[in-house]
Amino acid sequence: MKTVRLSPADNVVTAITTLASGDHGATSQIPTGHKMATEAIARGAPVLKYAQVIGYAATDIAAGDHVHVHNLEFRAVSQQYEFATNLRPALPATTIDTFMGYRRADGRVGTRNYIAVLTSVNCSATAARMIAAHFTDEKMRDYPNVDGVVAFVHGTGCGMAGDGDGFEALQRVMWGYARNPNVAAVLMAGLGCEMNQIDWLIEAYGLVPGPLFQSMNIQSVGGLRKTVELGIKKIEEMLPIVNKSTRSACPASELMVALQCGGSDAWSGITANPALGHACDLLVAQGGTGVLAETPEIYGAEHLLTARATDKAVGEKLIGLIDWWEDYTKRNLGSMDNNPSPGNKKGGLTTILEKSLGAAAKGGTTPLTGVYKYAEPVTKPGFAFMDSPGYDPASVTGQIASGCTLVAFTTGRGSAFGAKPSPSMKIATNTTMFTRMTEDMDINAGRILTDGARIEEVGREIYQMFLRVASGEQTKSEAQGLGDFEFVPWQIGAVM
Template sequence: MKHLVAKIHPHDNVLVALQDLPAGTTIPWEDGAIKTVAAIPAKHKLALQDFQVGDSVTMYGVLVGKVREAIPQGGLLTTSNIKHATNSYDEHGAHRASWPVPNVEKWQDRTFMGYHRADGQVGTANYWLVIPLVFCENRNIQVLEEALVHDLGYGRKKSYQPQTQELIQLMQAGKSVEEILQADLQTALNQHQKPRLFPNVDGVRFLTHEGGCGGIRQDAQTLCGLLAGYITHPNVAGATVLSLGCQNAQVSMLQDEIRKRDANFSKPLYILEQQKIGTEESLVSTALRQTFAGLMQANALQRQPAPLSKLCIGLECGGSDGFSGISANPAVGHVSDMLVALGGSVILAEFPELNGVEQELVDRSVDKETAERFSSLMKAYSDSAVAVGSGFDMNPSPGNIRDGLLTDAMKSAGAARKGGSSPVVAVLDYPEPVTKPGLNLLCTPGNDVESTTAEVGSGANVVLFTTGLGTPTGNPIAPVVKISTNTPLAKRMPDIIDLNTGTIIDGEETIEQAGERILDYVIRVASGEEVAAVRHGQTDFIPWKRGVSL
């Protein structure tokens, strides 16, 4: 049965409205009742007590704000009457060794069907990459894409071109602007797609970007590290790399970054330098021959059983809402804990969205060095944001605020629940790779695509992406599973949502039950089942330029 409100933690002094509550609604609570003194929209927070100016607002058991205007019991919390606030933290922490390990007996013998690589990693997909080392090569990358994608059977399936043709016909028939705006156009058609020439290759991905030259030399080094992470990724069979020749991101720099990640790198890798080869025609023709030969090699690979310990899951949220922290995020947190218990790896990123929960993560760190590195990276990131006139407190988007996430601390406390309760085994600075099983913290922005791009570059072979507002975000090489925090979103945008955890809000399912359902789906996706983002051809790729993004 669906309840009216939820109290997330015993120490909280606010409640979350699980449905729209008109002013004057009586809410049975403990030995009495609370009456709303204002309309409380679903996902928003109401005061459990009378608040005075300067009082602390607590959610998830942590400080998430301070009161700046008095709020009566049953009143609505807004950006006008509360402001962002967090507690300070001790970077040395308590380093708790024990944690409530979930029972994973039923999952111990489960496997997924993946692509086994020479370095021991296992991919959930099998892609070929075509990458520019510098933005000057983006056009040549696009030329290669036009030459390869359709004839190899990797073209987009849906076309809206028939609707354009219909609009042209209406205009030629003399229809007015008003009639054009009201026209009932036919549903977009699926284009005829050729069968894949290489059935064991999931696709050819073209990773254009705006980096590689200009900026500072550290930008080039970081970009090469990220690209090396994609080239050595278990979901990648090999790559074609185009270099201009004179840019900051030199071929030798990329090769060094590849060796850092895999000293015995043996995948097919073709690197072409335009200033050495000469004409565009020579460059493109050579790249086509080499890429085609690489695809022939990649197609020889087949899926084989692999233990769940070979999964590395990225944990991401975007378009978050007031339900994210009580449905999808804790359900994903349960998946995280189950996978860690099974010997797998998980990545919790988005450092601006860990603001206010630092002490918990410090206390969960396995040793002093891990805790201190987390603290150091958090402080450096926060300082860099302040230096350009911003700060973590400016992280929530207009959509976040509209749907109940009023402060960054409130957003962060819910976002951190994706990481479950297992120990923090490593803290990584972007774009370092995951090398340890367990929960890894990765320094990235809160920006959805930059963070997802980074998590995959660090080794995530599946990404669990929770959303309360809806986003089509995907990734070029890793399946991004879109998980709705609420049932109305799942019904409104079924074309981009893979799973719905609004069932928790609706009282139909527990967090643990939803987590098990998600893990079962992850196993199917890791074995080749297509997610919505892949069906839509959503292949977002944005490298992070340090210090300019929240």
């Protein structure tokens, strides 16, 4: 088999290996992962993959032609939305699965045990990094139950409006990281005169100062050096308390997993994303939660999700996000089709419609229980959607702030990504890349093509890794030290 057809309705197939001219009817060389027309497609006619429109023929296309950016054009699709018409029941759970997690005082469960140094503004970023850098591996040996001291710094917090989408999103991110179950203690560091005042955050979100939640401002303390010294002292006092936390058996229903993809290729929607979708279904069957994000990367596939919405209100909330993004890109002189990157296109993806149809598969098949703002707490178990850009660090930052304690990240081109405080599992879409980047990839979903593995088989492998990583097993991203620089709150609005 040299090509794969995803639906009998499709008029293209995907090359499993590079096709030479004349091979399998190809009229020219077709790279692996790229599309070949199976019939003549007239100029202006729709091109179908996944039994859905992925674009329109920019020229007449003959059977056997390579279909890609040179002859396939994007057009905005006017969707017909249905609500709650495709509500499949959750898979039956034959066992009650558990993992070894950190049960917090409020009842929620973490998969890691970090101390976070959070900054209100870029001006305190250096102080936060200096504080965290003090706690070297050697100093942490006396605290084996603490995963580390991590500085979460960003480039905003001032020069912004004191209300509105941007300000509220930043505050939700800070509150969300402070409240994430993987964070056992928090030190907030500010400058003092910034727009994003720490006191406002504490008051707005009902945070309670105490031994494991403290704050300070450089201007009040008396400068950078004194702030760093004070911050180190405060964390030294937190460490013995945090180290007393121990793992205990917790039900899989307590897990919330961020469903993410990056460096996608044509195989993402054929192997890794459907397999992750099955893992999400298995998690939901246990009462757990999977959170899909990246709103620009469901564009053109949102009608498949509204049909799975538990009611019309949930579905209309998702459509509202799509409308906002269409207006947002138009105002900023962009296009929704700007999303596929050069790497995505080299891997065979041509339009955002094609990319989105594959990306949406990460959400599995169970009902959509809720749609949330960026970094808004996810409150209902099941399959959820959170608004975010397609930019991976900004999207994952929002998912962690929403409460995700694990990240499952599919990649075809080979993204080097990690996120603290929530460990990132990397799932390769193809065996070639998995073999080349074996130090970075945790699971090879490419076996679905190369070894004949079933999507459900790989999905269960991913789900079982959820439980092991949640219990403390290191991912390859963690082992390589990734995650300290991937905290990127979405910056919305003008910088003033």
